[in-house]
Amino acid sequence: MLNIALFGPPGAGKGTQAKRIVDKYKLVHLSTGDMIRKEIANGTELGKMAESIINRGELLSDEFVVQLIANSMANNRGAKGFLFDGFPRTVAQAEILDKMLEKEGAPLKGLICINVPYPELKRRMLERAKIEGRADDNEEVIERRFKEYNDKTVHVANYYKEKGVHKDVQGDRTMDEVFDSIVSILEDLQ
Ligand code: AP5
Ligand code: MG
Numbered sequence: 001m002l003n004i005a006l007f008g009p010p011g012a013g014k015g016t017q018a019k020r021i022v023d024k025y026k027l028v029h030l031s032t033g034d035m036i037r038k039e040i041a042n043g044t045e046l047g048k049m050a051e052s053i054i055n056r057g058e059l060l061s062d063e064f065v066v067q068l069i070a071n072s073m074a075n076n077r078g079a080k081g082f083l084f085d086g087f088p089r090t091v092a093q094a095e096i097l098d099k100m101l102e103k104e105g106a107p108l109k110g111l112i113c114i115n116v117p118y119p120e121l122k123r124r125m126l127e128r129a130k131i132e133g134r135a136d137d138n139e140e141v142i143e144r145r146f147k148e149y150n151d152k153t154v155h156v157a158n159y160y161k162e163k164g165v166h167k168d169v170q171g172d173r174t175m176d177e178v179f180d181s182i183v184s185i186l187e188d189l190q
Pocket of ligand 2: 014015016031033086
């Protein structure tokens with residue numbers, strides 16, 4: 001089993017690269033952001049609980065997202081591996097994920113950190129706002145998402161550095177160039 005996480009600030013290109021990686025390696029893509037947006041679009045109870053929080057650019061509770069991930073993993077028994085996108089986003093989430101993967105006997109092999117300078121991240125999200133109309137892609141909420149990232153999420157990188165599975169990728173290049181770098185990391189990990 002090949003279990004990998006894509007990590008990086010809002011707008012780094014996690015979702016973009018995830019699509020390409022799952023196509024090539026036949027992994028199951030688990031994006032907590034996509035799962036939450038789907039719950040909201042379907043008008044479920046979970047979606048109602050999450051909507052105002054995600055629209056303010058704040059993180060949902062660890063319990064909430066861990067439950068989403070646990071359910072999706074259970075629904076995909078027999079997968080060749082999971083590609084986590086936007087999860088884990090706190091050290092508490094990372095510790096829980098590690099316990100879940102330990103039970104599968106297949107620990108996280110790589111945390112791939114996509115690094116992009118702040119002005120480019122902001123430019124990408126404001127550009128995406130024109131195309132996709134995501135409720136959290138506006139100046140005020142983008143700032144809040146960066147603050148949450150810097151306060152709570154960056155520590156996850158250090159947590160996995162200590163475990164020796166952290167890998168850096170320069171993300172302010174073309175999508176193809178970023179993908180090639182990720183592929184060369186994954187080829188080494190397999
Ligand atoms: P989530 O959906 O995970 O959003 P995010 O981390 O803010 O990241 P984005 O999806 O905005 O960016 P991305 O890195 O996927 O970049 P993309 O490929 O789209 O989370 C949303 C919210 O959900 C959170 O704020 C929180 O409320 C909640 N949440 C989710 N997970 C949670 C968790 N674990 N715990 C608690 N709360 C959670 O690319 C961005 C744009 O740039 C696109 O338009 C793309 O076309 C373009 N682009 C990509 N790559 C390139 C490139 N190389 N060159 C030029 N343009 C590019
Ligand atoms: Mg995304």
